[in-house]
Amino acid sequence: MIVHELMDMEHLFAEQLQEGYYIIRETYQNVLIEPKGGDAVRQVDAGTEEVVTLLFDPGDEYSLLCLDTYTFTGGIPSLTELKETIAAEYDVFVNRHRAASL
Template identity: 55%
Template sequence: MMIVHELVGTENLFAGQLKEGYYVVREKYNMLDIHQCSADVFQQFDCGTEEVITVVFDPGNEYSLVCLDVYTFENKSPSLAELKQTLQIKHHDLFQTEAVSV
């Protein structure tokens, strides 16, 4: 038995509201349970979906992204408003606030 995560979609969220170089990436996976029945026969069972929200920083060079936080949601993900509220609480320094001029 083996659970396989198959990436089916990825997108950047809130890119315009974060400091330069910081991103919120949503990846959606199909989860499959694979059973080997014999040497060359496999059975595949659908185990639903999983969304992974990752807050990353891109240092702007050839090295890999720096992962700041990961949130995983199985089968039901929060709304964008709920997610934004959670991220603003945990990463309030990244979200820009608009200055009101009079």
């Protein structure tokens, strides 16, 4: 059995996102739990897992929508690579040229 323990949470690209969108990164420590006989168990470190979640808040109370989740077991990519991955599927980043012309 693999147990996922939340280790860290932070907002990525907070100032670059359009209003209502949030990107949250969570780091989980994975632990393999094995019975060792009797009431004892053995815990083995199974590495970490990075999970990036894209959320949208339409402004209604209790109405966060999960748009997508990205899981990385070999470490998280650079912020530039992550931004390119999300931007390929979702138009959630503020375009500086468009924002400057408004």
